[in-house]
Amino acid sequence: MNNNQTARRMQRVRPSPTATISDNVRALEAAGKTVINLGEGELDFATPAAISYAGIEAIVQHQTKYTAVAGTAALKAAIAAKFTRDNQLQFQPEEIIAGSGAKQLIFNAFLATLDAGQQVIIPAPYWVSYPDMVTLAEGEPVIVACEEQHGWKLQPDQLAAALTPETRWLILNSPGNPTGAIYTGQELRALAAVLYDHPQVLIMADDIYEPLRYDQLPFTTFAAAAPHLAERTLTVNGVSKSHAMTGWRLGYAAGPRWLIAAMQILQSQSTSNPSSISQAAAVAALNQPANFLAGWIEKLDQRRRCVLTMINSVDGLSASAPQGAFYVFANCQRIIGRITPDGEKLQDDKALAAWLLADAQVAVLQGSAFGTPGYLRIAYAVDDTALDVACRQLKTSFARLRPV
Ligand SMILES: Cc1ncc(COP(=O)(O)O)c(C=O)c1O
Numbered sequence: 001m002n003n004n005q006t007a008r009r010m011q012r013v014r015p016s017p018t019a020t021i022s023d024n025v026r027a028l029e030a031a032g033k034t035v036i037n038l039g040e041g042e043l044d045f046a047t048p049a050a051i052s053y054a055g056i057e058a059i060v061q062h063q064t065k066y067t068a069v070a071g072t073a074a075l076k077a078a079i080a081a082k083f084t085r086d087n088q089l090q091f092q093p094e095e096i097i098a099g100s101g102a103k104q105l106i107f108n109a110f111l112a113t114l115d116a117g118q119q120v121i122i123p124a125p126y127w128v129s130y131p132d133m134v135t136l137a138e139g140e141p142v143i144v145a146c147e148e149q150h151g152w153k154l155q156p157d158q159l160a161a162a163l164t165p166e167t168r169w170l171i172l173n174s175p176g177n178p179t180g181a182i183y184t185g186q187e188l189r190a191l192a193a194v195l196y197d198h199p200q201v202l203i204m205a206d207d208i209y210e211p212l213r214y215d216q217l218p219f220t221t222f223a224a225a226a227p228h229l230a231e232r233t234l235t236v237n238g239v240s241k242s243h244a245m246t247g248w249r250l251g252y253a254a255g256p257r258w259l260i261a262a263m264q265i266l267q268s269q270s271t272s273n274p275s276s277i278s279q280a281a282a283v284a285a286l287n288q289p290a291n292f293l294a295g296w297i298e299k300l301d302q303r304r305r306c307v308l309t310m311i312n313s314v315d316g317l318s319a320s321a322p323q324g325a326f327y328v329f330a331n332c333q334r335i336i337g338r339i340t341p342d343g344e345k346l347q348d349d350k351a352l353a354a355w356l357l358a359d360a361q362v363a364v365l366q367g368s369a370f371g372t373p374g375y376l377r378i379a380y381a382v383d384d385t386a387l388d389v390a391c392r393q394l395k396t397s398f399a400r401l402r403p404v
Contacts, residue, residue, distance in 0.1 A: 101249045
């Protein structure tokens with residue numbers, strides 16, 4: 001054995017494509033290029049000042065020590081109040097855990113519950129991290145391809161066909177990354193009806209983009225739509241996207257006591273409590289009215305339209321308007337196979353994304369990273385001027401491609 005040989009489990013995990021694209025962008029910038037990054041899953045807005053000041057106040061008040069592993073009593077109370085206010089869900093403190101981002105909680109939930117070979121149903125297109133988290137926890141991702149004509153949403157018959165005695169979890173992400181799709185209460189109830197006869201299956205509702213919705217679309221989380229399945233539902237959320245706090249690393253989850261207790265044990269032996277400073281800021285975020293939100297949605301909506309206009313002006317690209325989040329998932333199947341000015345044939349969406357980075361100096365992500373080849377994910381959470389320039393540069397580059 002070499003001394004630099006990693007564990008076998010490392011063969012089951014790939015670097016996150018979103019982190020890879022950001023690394024590529026940084027490398028190009030270091031080489032003097034100006035790149036506009038439409039690959040990042042992060043709002044460009046500043047964390048609202050009152051929230052940041054709550055973090056500063058926590059430092060000044062010496063709230064800089066270990067806290068309870070699953071979060072302070074004040075934070076758990078704020079999380080419980082949020083669930084009551086926004087989702088009509090009631091949770092006791094033992095049914096709530098805060099962690100260093102929703103990502104950690106999702107990972108720990110899988111690690112705490114999956115035995116080797118147990119299956120997790122992941123509707124595609126999916127958030128890039130789900131399959132790797134499942135395989136790291138020795139589970140088996142079962143990818144179910146959702147269709148654009150169904151609004152990218154899992155259909156009850158698809159769910160019924162994917163369920164087996166080995167199924168342990170179904171993941172539902174609404175509003176979804178990368179498509180922005182939002183499940184209605186009725187759609188969730190139809191999925192719940194299928195799950196009813198499979199009592200071994202847990203449901204993970206990843207609601208991280210909850211408030212980022214357009215056209216006044218309502219939001220229902222799975223546990224509220226199907227209260228009879230609440231005992232096997234883990235509702236995951238956080239302040240990363242709702243309050244532009246990605247760097248604070250603060251997520252939370254609520255569900256059955258046994259599951260929260262198991263996740264807490266894992267957390268107690270790895271990272272312990274999330275940052276005490278971030279917890280104090282999250283208390284402010286959850287307890288204060290989100291007055292900034294309407295302005296954010298208005299801005300994101302303008303940007304959404306800007307990207308859709310660009311897409312509609314390019315022969316070979318198409319996309320439906322996302323219902324939430326801040327990504328357009330554009331069909332580029334008719335562009336794949338076209339020839340660059342250098343004579344290179346763009347064989348797939350990955351080659352197209354790589355060429356756009358080089359030619360337009362705009363970073364976007366290939367749909368295959370989300371389990372759905374033939375698409376591009378364009379994140380529009382960058383400032384208006386940058387987005388304008390990026391759209392113009394993308395359009396120019398697309399026009400430079402020749403059909404076969
Ligand atoms: C669908 C989805 N879930 C969870 C996360 C992770 O959020 P956090 O920053 O709270 O770890 C992301 C981040 O991009 C996401 O897109």
